[in-house]
Amino acid sequence: ATPDFRFDGRVALVTGAGRGLGRAHALLLAQRGAKVVVNDLGGTKEGEGSDAGPATDVVGEITAAGGIAVADTHDVGREEGCHALVETAVREFGRIDIVVNNAGISRFATFPEADAENLERTLDVHLRGTWHTTRAAWPHMVEQGYGRVVTTTSTGMLGLPDNLAYATAKGALIGFTRSLAVSAAPHGIRVNCLAPNAITRPSTSAAKPNITTTPVDEARLQAMQTGLVSPMMAYLAHEDCTVNGEILVAGANRFARWFLGITPGYLSAGEGVPTVEEIAEHWDEVNAQDGYYVPASLMDWAAKFMAHLAA
Ligand code: NAI
Numbered sequence: 001a002t003p004d005f006r007f008d009g010r011v012a013l014v015t016g017a018g019r020g021l022g023r024a025h026a027l028l029l030a031q032r033g034a035k036v037v038v039n040d041l042g043g044t045k046e047g048e049g050s051d052a053g054p055a056t057d058v059v060g061e062i063t064a065a066g067g068i069a070v071a072d073t074h075d076v077g078r079e080e081g082c083h084a085l086v087e088t089a090v091r092e093f094g095r096i097d098i099v100v101n102n103a104g105i106s107r108f109a110t111f112p113e114a115d116a117e118n119l120e121r122t123l124d125v126h127l128r129g130t131w132h133t134t135r136a137a138w139p140h141m142v143e144q145g146y147g148r149v150v151t152t153t154s155t156g157m158l159g160l161p162d163n164l165a166y167a168t169a170k171g172a173l174i175g176f177t178r179s180l181a182v183s184a185a186p187h188g189i190r191v192n193c194l195a196p197n198a199i200t201r202p203s204t205s206a207a208k209p210n211i212t213t214t215p216v217d218e219a220r221l222q223a224m225q226t227g228l229v230s231p232m233m234a235y236l237a238h239e240d241c242t243v244n245g246e247i248l249v250a251g252a253n254r255f256a257r258w259f260l261g262i263t264p265g266y267l268s269a270g271e272g273v274p275t276v277e278e279i280a281e282h283w284d285e286v287n288a289q290d291g292y293y294v295p296a297s298l299m300d301w302a303a304k305f306m307a308h309l310a311a
Helices: 020-031 053-064 079-093 116-144 164-187 218-223 230-237 276-281 283-287 298-305
Strands: 011-014 035-039 068-072 098-100 147-152 189-196 247-251 254-258
Touching (some): 011 020, 020 068, 035 053, 053 068, 068 079, 079 116, 116 147, 116 164, 116 189, 147 230, 230 247
Parallel strands (some): 011 035, 011 098, 035 068, 147 189, 189 247
Antiparallel strands (some): 247 254
16 A cells, blocks of 8 residues: 555744745645645845745645645744744744755856855855754754754756855755764654755746756746655655655656765775875776765765775
């Protein structure tokens, strides 16, 4: 029988849920029984300004469909905003089981244009927002011995030079997810990372200097709708989620694991310190992917990388 992945009795907080992927996440969680805090500051895609409209509209959609939700318009780019939105969940619904860190902004710039302000605001929303919101929810999750945290990275971090601060923040979230997952495990908390792929406001934006975007036709829009990402989010947010510290890619009907692998590498057998020339000579072995491994943890990596030191 197909398990019925429901969220009855669960309280979920979705940041940036007034539009795009966050909206789709909030609708799915609510449809499956969760009480949802729909957080959205409502600014432009670059993160300017604010508008209560998007969060309020999504709450309207959820309630019209018979679900339960409240709107929250705090800025996750500010630590006090993150604490306040977790307080909204606890005040309105009495607990917090699920945090989906989804809010994001996009400020296209690379070096030398990408300046401190670009970096800071991008890190504020994506990285510090995730950090502070999750940290604010943490004591509640530890106390109840249960929690599900989803962070949002991007395959853009594989190489998105025109959005350097964004790629930087998204890379940092992978380290955050994997390491927090280790602290989370003994408390019944799981922390996983979603790499979505859908056509939303940022991806249809015309304001991408130096980038030529292919015009989006209706068929492609349908094939890459936000709702096709949310089932993976819901799996990671569910009690029956089996993984912790993992990165999952979802979009356009494909669902995949994104992992960090390490090559067996070249082991110098020489006496003393290997020379630079020795490394250059063995470059192919350093890079050969045969027999690569995917460390389950830092200890697992250390055991494999330093296997030759084991007595
Ligand atoms: P979107 O712009 O449609 O939605 C993001 C929402 O976050 C907006 O409604 C915005 O008002 C809200 N938001 C922004 N800053 C906020 C703040 N400081 N506090 C509260 N809310 C804030 O963008 P989309 O595409 O739905 O993005 C959602 C997440 O998915 C982002 O983290 C994005 O980086 C990530 N992502 C999206 C991809 C895609 O293909 N659409 C690809 C990879 C990652």
